[in-house]
Amino acid sequence: MTNITKFEKKSAARKHSIIKATADLIIENGVNNLTHREIAAKAKVPLGSTTQHFSSLDDLKAQALTYLADMLDDILQEIDVELARNSSPAKLAQLLYEYLQDTVRIHADVAFFVASTDDPSLRPLATRWFDGLVAVLSKHTDKEAAQAIAVFSDGALVYTILHNEPFSEAMMTNIFANLMKSGGKES
Amino acid sequence: MTNITKFEKKSAARKHSIIKATADLIIENGVNNLTHREIAAKAKVPLGSTTQHFSSLDDLKAQALTYLADMLDDILQEIDVELARNSSPAKLAQLLYEYLQDTVRIHADVAFFVASTDDPSLRPLATRWFDGLVAVLSKHTDKEAAQAIAVFSDGALVYTILHNEPFSEAMMTNIFANLMKSGGKES
Amino acid sequence: MTNITKFEKKSAARKHSIIKATADLIIENGVNNLTHREIAAKAKVPLGSTTQHFSSLDDLKAQALTYLADMLDDILQEIDVELARNSSPAKLAQLLYEYLQDTVRIHADVAFFVASTDDPSLRPLATRWFDGLVAVLSKHTDKEAAQAIAVFSDGALVYTILHNEPFSEAMMTNIFANLMKSGGKES
Amino acid sequence: MTNITKFEKKSAARKHSIIKATADLIIENGVNNLTHREIAAKAKVPLGSTTQHFSSLDDLKAQALTYLADMLDDILQEIDVELARNSSPAKLAQLLYEYLQDTVRIHADVAFFVASTDDPSLRPLATRWFDGLVAVLSKHTDKEAAQAIAVFSDGALVYTILHNEPFSEAMMTNIFANLMKSGGKES
DNA sequence: TATGAATGAGTCTTCATTCAT
DNA sequence: GATGAATGAAGACTCATTCAT
Numbered sequence: 001m002t003n004i005t006k007f008e009k010k011s012a013a014r015k016h017s018i019i020k021a022t023a024d025l026i027i028e029n030g031v032n033n034l035t036h037r038e039i040a041a042k043a044k045v046p047l048g049s050t051t052q053h054f055s056s057l058d059d060l061k062a063q064a065l066t067y068l069a070d071m072l073d074d075i076l077q078e079i080d081v082e083l084a085r086n087s088s089p090a091k092l093a094q095l096l097y098e099y100l101q102d103t104v105r106i107h108a109d110v111a112f113f114v115a116s117t118d119d120p121s122l123r124p125l126a127t128r129w130f131d132g133l134v135a136v137l138s139k140h141t142d143k144e145a146a147q148a149i150a151v152f153s154d155g156a157l158v159y160t161i162l163h164n165e166p167f168s169e170a171m172m173t174n175i176f177a178n179l180m181k182s183g184g185k186e187s
Numbered sequence: 188m189t190n191i192t193k194f195e196k197k198s199a200a201r202k203h204s205i206i207k208a209t210a211d212l213i214i215e216n217g218v219n220n221l222t223h224r225e226i227a228a229k230a231k232v233p234l235g236s237t238t239q240h241f242s243s244l245d246d247l248k249a250q251a252l253t254y255l256a257d258m259l260d261d262i263l264q265e266i267d268v269e270l271a272r273n274s275s276p277a278k279l280a281q282l283l284y285e286y287l288q289d290t291v292r293i294h295a296d297v298a299f300f301v302a303s304t305d306d307p308s309l310r311p312l313a314t315r316w317f318d319g320l321v322a323v324l325s326k327h328t329d330k331e332a333a334q335a336i337a338v339f340s341d342g343a344l345v346y347t348i349l350h351n352e353p354f355s356e357a358m359m360t361n362i363f364a365n366l367m368k369s370g371g372k373e374s
Numbered sequence: 375m376t377n378i379t380k381f382e383k384k385s386a387a388r389k390h391s392i393i394k395a396t397a398d399l400i401i402e403n404g405v406n407n408l409t410h411r412e413i414a415a416k417a418k419v420p421l422g423s424t425t426q427h428f429s430s431l432d433d434l435k436a437q438a439l440t441y442l443a444d445m446l447d448d449i450l451q452e453i454d455v456e457l458a459r460n461s462s463p464a465k466l467a468q469l470l471y472e473y474l475q476d477t478v479r480i481h482a483d484v485a486f487f488v489a490s491t492d493d494p495s496l497r498p499l500a501t502r503w504f505d506g507l508v509a510v511l512s513k514h515t516d517k518e519a520a521q522a523i524a525v526f527s528d529g530a531l532v533y534t535i536l537h538n539e540p541f542s543e544a545m546m547t548n549i550f551a552n553l554m555k556s557g558g559k560e561s
Numbered sequence: 562m563t564n565i566t567k568f569e570k571k572s573a574a575r576k577h578s579i580i581k582a583t584a585d586l587i588i589e590n591g592v593n594n595l596t597h598r599e600i601a602a603k604a605k606v607p608l609g610s611t612t613q614h615f616s617s618l619d620d621l622k623a624q625a626l627t628y629l630a631d632m633l634d635d636i637l638q639e640i641d642v643e644l645a646r647n648s649s650p651a652k653l654a655q656l657l658y659e660y661l662q663d664t665v666r667i668h669a670d671v672a673f674f675v676a677s678t679d680d681p682s683l684r685p686l687a688t689r690w691f692d693g694l695v696a697v698l699s700k701h702t703d704k705e706a707a708q709a710i711a712v713f714s715d716g717a718l719v720y721t722i723l724h725n726e727p728f729s730e731a732m733m734t735n736i737f738a739n740l741m742k743s744g745g746k747e748s
Numbered sequence: 749t750a751t752g753a754a755t756g757a758g759t760c761t762t763c764a765t766t767c768a769t
Numbered sequence: 770g771a772t773g774a775a776t777g778a779a780g781a782c783t784c785a786t787t788c789a790t
Contacts, residue, residue, distance in 0.1 A: 011749085030305055032219045035784065048751040057785065113345065114301050118217050126349050148362045151354060152335075155342030158300065162313050167338060175335045178365045197769095198774060223760065235776050238761060385770080404679055406593045409763065422772040431764065487719065488675050492591050500723050522713075522736045525728060529716030532674065536688050541712060549709045552739045572753060596780065609755050612782060 015053045018043045022064035027104050031111040032118075034061060062122060065115055068108040069125045075099060076132045080139075087140035089180055093172035096153055100166035109157055130154065141180045148179045202240045205230045209251035214291050218298040219305075221248055249309060252302055255295040256312045262286060263319045267326075274327035276367055280359035283340055287353035296344055317341065328367045335366045389427045392417045396438035401478050405485040406492075408435055436496060439489055442482040443499045449473060450506045454513075461514035463554055467546035470527055474540035483531055504528065515554045522553045576614045579604045583625035588665050592672040593679075595622055623683060626676055629669040630686045636660060637693045641700075648701035650741055654733035657714055661727035667718055691715065702741045709740045 021043035025034055036057060040047045054060040079095050100106060112126035130150050137146035152175065156167040208230035212221055223244060227234045241247040266282050287293060299313035317337050324333035339362065343354040395417035399408055410431060414421045428434040453469050474480060486500035504524050511520035526549065530541040582604035586595055597618060601608045615621040640656050661667060673687035691711050698707035713736065717728040 032305065036786085037784075046751050047753095051786065052750070110304060113349070114219075114304065116349065117297060117301065118219065123349055130346070130349070144358055144361070148339075148358065151342035151346050152339050153342065154345040155338035155340065158341040158345065159317070159338050162300070162303065162310055162317070171331060171335065174331070175366065178368075179362065181365075201774085222758085224758085233776055235763095235778095236774090239775070244760065406679065410765085411763075420772050421774095425765065426771070484678060487723070488593075488678065490723065491671060491675065492593065497723055504720070504723070518732055518735070522732065525716035525720050526709075526713050527716065528719040529712035529714065532715040532719065533691070533712050536674070536677065536684055536691070545705060545709065548705070549740065552742075553736065555739075575753085597782085598780080607755055609757095609784095610753090613754070618781065 011053075014045060014049060018045060018050055018053065018060070019064050019067050022060055023068050023108075026061075026064055026068065026111045027107045031061065031065070031115045058119070061115065065112060065122060065125050069112065069128050072105060072108060072129050073132065075102075075105060076129070076136060079133075080136045083136065083140055089176035090173045092137075092149070092176050093169050096156065096172060097166055097169040100156060100160045106157055106160060110161055145179050149176060152176075152179070198240075201232060201236065205232060205237055205240065205247070206251050206254050209247055210255050210295075213248075213251055213255065213298045214294045218248065218252070218302045245306070248302065252299060252309060252312050256299065256315050259292060259295060259316050260319065262289075262292060263316070263323060266320075267323045270323065270327055276363035277360045279324075279336070279363050280356050283343065283359060284353055284356040287343060287347045293344055293347060297348055332366050336363060339363075339366070385427075388419055388423060392419060392424055392427065392434070393438050393441050396434055397442050397482075400435075400438055400442065400485045401481045405435065405439070405489045432493070435489065439486060439496060439499050443486065443502050446479060446482060446503050447506065449476075449479060450503070450510060453507075454510045457510065457514055463550035464547045466511075466523070466550050467543050470530065470546060471540055471543040474530060474534045480531055480534060484535055519554050523550060526550075526553065572614075575606060575610065579606060579611055579614065579621070580625050580628050583621055584629050584669075587622075587625055587629065587672045588668045592622065592626070592676045619680070622676065626673060626683060626686050630673065630689055633666060633669060633690050634693065636663075636666060637690070637697060640694075641697045644697065644701055650737035651734045653698075653710070653737050654730050657717065657733060658727055658730040661717060661721045667721060670718055671722055706740050710737060713737075713740070 018039060022034065022039050025038060025042055029038075034057060036047060036050045039060070040050045043050070050060065054063065079099075082091065082095055109129060112122070112129070116123040116126040133150045133153065134143075134146045137149055141149075156172065159167045205226060209221065209226050212225060212229055216225075221244060223234060223237045226247070227237045230237070237247065241250065266286075269278065269282055296316060299309070299316070303310040303313040320337045320340060321330075321333045324336055328336075343359065346354045392413060396408065396413050399412060399416055403412075408431060410421060410424045413434070414424045417424070424434065428437065453473075456465065456469055483503060486496070486503070490497040490500040507524045507527065508517075508520045511523055515523075530546065533541045579600060583595065583600050586599060586603055590599075595618060597608060597611045600621070601611045604611070611621065615624065640660075643652065643656055670690060673683070673690070677684040677687040694711045694714060695704075695707045698710055702710075717733065720728045
């Protein structure tokens with residue numbers, strides 16, 4: 001390993017720690033309350049580092065949101081695996097209920113939405129979860145039901161944020177049962 | 188009409204025009220991008236007027252959001268009236284589809300959500316639509332189905348914002364049919 | 375009594391209540407923290423009244439300080455009367471100690487000083503107490519001792535403000551005894 | 562000298578020049594009439610620099626007052642040295658008379674007093690001179706006389722400010738003679 | 749390349765004073 | 770004369786971004 005690569009590694013590590021700190025602050029304070037100073041403090045790097053590696057605060061924000069979106073992909077994969085074993089409405093409800101209990105992830109989801117409200121170029125981050133969920137569900141039900149469930153799950157996210165508690169697992173079980181059944185019949 | 192009431196009327200009118208301008212800007216630019224200067228320009232009043240009647244920008248924001256929320260109540264009442272005549276899933280889907288086509292109103296709804304994300308005291312504004320819709324729907328189906336439809340409709344709102352087009356009316360018809368039927372059975 | 379005089383009386387009463395409220399606020403918040411709004415609120419008069427009867431806030435401040443200075447004259451007269459009966463150092467110390475315990479009056483004295491620091495035209499208000507005390511004391515001791523005691527008493531005022539408790543009465547007795555004795559001898 | 566220390570030196574120099582400018586303005590205009598703008602103009606630095614190194618205007622004010630207080634300590638030390646050689650009342654009167662002739666220093670003293678009137682946390686600055694003077698005097702007379710002289714000297718400061726001329730040196734000589742004699746006798 | 753001081757544009761907010769009613 | 774809405778000047782403060790070192 002040459003010195004140059006060492007440098008690069010070090011630099012990349014620092015860059016990553018800044019992205020991570022930014023992501024943490026997005027979860028904590030919301031996506032509209034970022035400042036270079038707070039990010040530098042959280043990441044324990046000099047202020048200059050937060051402008052050195054990123055063309056602007058918006059750029060850094062976008063990268064942090066992307067980082068968070070990648071994280072959400074992991075949940076999706078877990079859901080995919082679980083549904084392969086058991087795709088009953090109750091199982092699906094359970095999996096989504098767990099997701100709604102994860103403060104970090106639902107705040108990340110909110111951040112995608114809020115950010116894309118101000119900057120349309122960030123919309124793909126906000127639709128990634130929706131599209132992914134539809135794809136996973138489509139393996140077990142028809143496309144229309146999959147979409148219905150995905151839309152419902154976004155509604156449940158909103159409910160959870162506004163009520164400070166996840167939408168009822170029992171009701172989700174019933175609802176998913178109906179949506180999947182009907183989906184199967186109608187498509 | 189005495190001079191005093193004339194005064195009050197004029198003053199109230201100006202205050203209202205500031206609130207209206209703020210509401211317009213919320214719809215146009217999002218709830219996180221308000222400044223006294225832009226509000227004053229939009230309302231065509233001097234900068235000082237925007238602080239004369241409101242204790243802070245947050246206060247003004249809250250009043251503008253309340254004004255928008257009151258506006259949404261009107262739609263709800265229309266839906267209430269329409270459903271009294273015909274509460275079929277297709278009719279419900281049609282009414283919500285119309286709502287989702289109204290850019291101003293869905294952006295208002297988003298503003299409630301986004302604002303309450305940063306300031307919990309604004310949450311009641313964000314839940315007002317949800318609670319109202321549940322109340323209206325409860326006249327025609329059981330409570331659980333009413334909630335399911337309301338949650339779904341929030342999801343459809345998110346879908347609409349993120350995709351720049353309302354969620355399919357046809358699919359909503361199917362979905363509501365299932366949710367209402369099931370609601371009827373289970374309760 | 376004609377209507378006009380009634381008006382005048384009413385107007386004068388209102389003006390006086392504004393001056394009184396201003397004086398109260400000077401004691402409470404210091405002479406540098408006056409606003410028309412707070413004065414109007416304290417006096418329970420409309421905002422306009424506080425500018426109608428006074429050419430400026432500085433004018434109002436000056437009148438309020440004059441009102442307070444007049445109040446201090448009363449103490450001086452009491453001291454004068456008391457000293458006529460007993461002009462011993464102990465009596466004098468007791469009288470000044472009482473004065474130093476009166477929060478309102480010492481804050482008034484501070485206000486004169488602070489105000490005259492910013493506006494030399496107010497200096498006469500600040501020297502009125504000093505000059506009056508010298509005059510009263512001069513009846514019982516020579517001029518030089520009278521001045522010495524007056525200067526000392528201003529120092530004791532400063533001490534009292536900074537230490538939040540009056541300067542020792544016992545020490546004042548000793549000190550006055552020396553200053554008066556010496557004054558008698560040396561002049 | 563490394564680059565880093567060069568940086569620090571330059572930065573510290575600028576910070577110091579801002580504090581110095583603030584101190585100058587306190588002497589010139591009084592402690593209640595500071596603005597960032599005037600400070601920046603006086604220090605010949607951009608407006609932003611006056612907020613870069615100080616958390617608030619109050620913080621800057623406090624640092625400027627501390628700077629002035631440190632300056633006053635120097636006089637005290639001179640007095641200490643002089644009194645070691647000759648602690649006669651006449652010498653003491655001469656030293657204090659010199660002090661009262663120094664416009665900058667007496668205005669600094671006034672600033673401590675006025676500032677601590679609005680912000681009790683600044684009181685230690687205002688009592689520093691008094692406590693120091695008592696300590697120095699205590700080497701040459703008893704504690705009570707030392708306190709008496711210090712109180713008197715605060716009174717003489719007030720006199721000087723209000724009359725625009727120092728209190729008489731001759732009278733101070735007499736007064737100190739009496740206070741020290743009595744002190745000597747009573748302790 | 750890394751750093752953080754420097755800058756200045758822009759923000760909210762306060763309030764004396766004016767003046768229409 | 771009485772009122773309080775209207776105005777705008779001025780203030781404190783924040784912070785993204787630049788750039789000298």
